Amino acid sequence: MNNIDLERYKTAWKEEKSFNKATLSDPEIRTYIMKRSKGLTASFKAGLLLDIILKIILGVSFIALIVLFGGKIGIAGICTGSLLILFYLLWSQIATYRKIPGQEGYSGDMKNFLSARIEFYRTKFLKTVYVIALTNPFVFLSGMLYYFYFKYGIIRPLDVVDIIIFGTLCIVGFALGAFVQVKQYNFQVNQLEECLREFQENDINEATIRRHKKQKRTILIIFIIALIVGLLLLGILLI
């Protein structure tokens, strides 16, 4: 059945002249090394950096709101609370950014290279994905306060219906952000996992996968609880 002579192709491979053509000049190589990476690590880093910048801008906007509303107790409470949460999230994002695997793994063997990266993305980096999604409710909150200030100059006490509507919008903002972020994150990390499975003779490390899934569930639940508690506090402050 298997009568194809692969040695013939191996010989053709060795004798193929086009591979040995010197096509790169010094300036071309220099241009390549000056360019930005388009790899997975670089794209995760860029996304994280963008979120860090957005959170800093949001922090500044909340400080401006405290000044604009002249230190009105309720608004000052909301803005200070938001600032503290943003500060914590920012600190966590910066810590993750610094932990993103560097170049050292690239010269290691392929299996370890993939394992180390997947382990990082599935554990330490996962929290970041939800933290990025959490930026949306803060954008909404800040935008809402600015709207009220410029439209009415004050924020009238909110009733329960207002709180439910604003709370729902915050949750929808988070959920949409989380959906897109998680989908994109899974899409890319799954490709690496698929590759790693090839090394492991299709013997997937079930314990690791279970651990990652459990961790994913726990992080999601913590974020949802934190979001709901945050919204309840916001409601209490605004009523």
Place this chain on the structure above:
Amino acid sequence: MKKEIQIEEKFLEQIKRHQNIIHKICFIYSKNRPDREDLYQEIILQLWKSYPTFGQRSAFSTWMYRVALNTAISATKKFWFLSETELPDVGYEDENMSDMSEDIRILYNGISKLAKVEKAIILLWLESKSYEEIAETTGISVKNVSVKLVRIKSRLSEIIKKMQ
């Protein structure tokens, strides 16, 4: 400053001397010319960034295979919402292929049907690397390399046979 220039000069010299390795890896892992150029650029960039980790313990070419293959296998499709609009894999269609022998075209089209790790193993075999060297580069045992190679070669033979 002078030292940095010397390091860069040395790097450029080694890349030029071993650029056939990058050509081969990009050839195996790309479907078309734009893909190949992107991978080419990414490999050289990662080689440059990783250059400080090259400790002279192994030959430059061995180190280069590792960095280049790690870059190639970790290159992922970019966006989930675009993945469904991608064209089906129809084999290698490139004007550069016209310079190549018929055997190389057949071999490429066969290899293009293999999975990423299989491509790496068969590439190292085509490069006449020993089982030990393949094991060291991929991170699997020598025994596993021999088992995998038998399977991959058998699969590749079947694919080529079907194409003929």
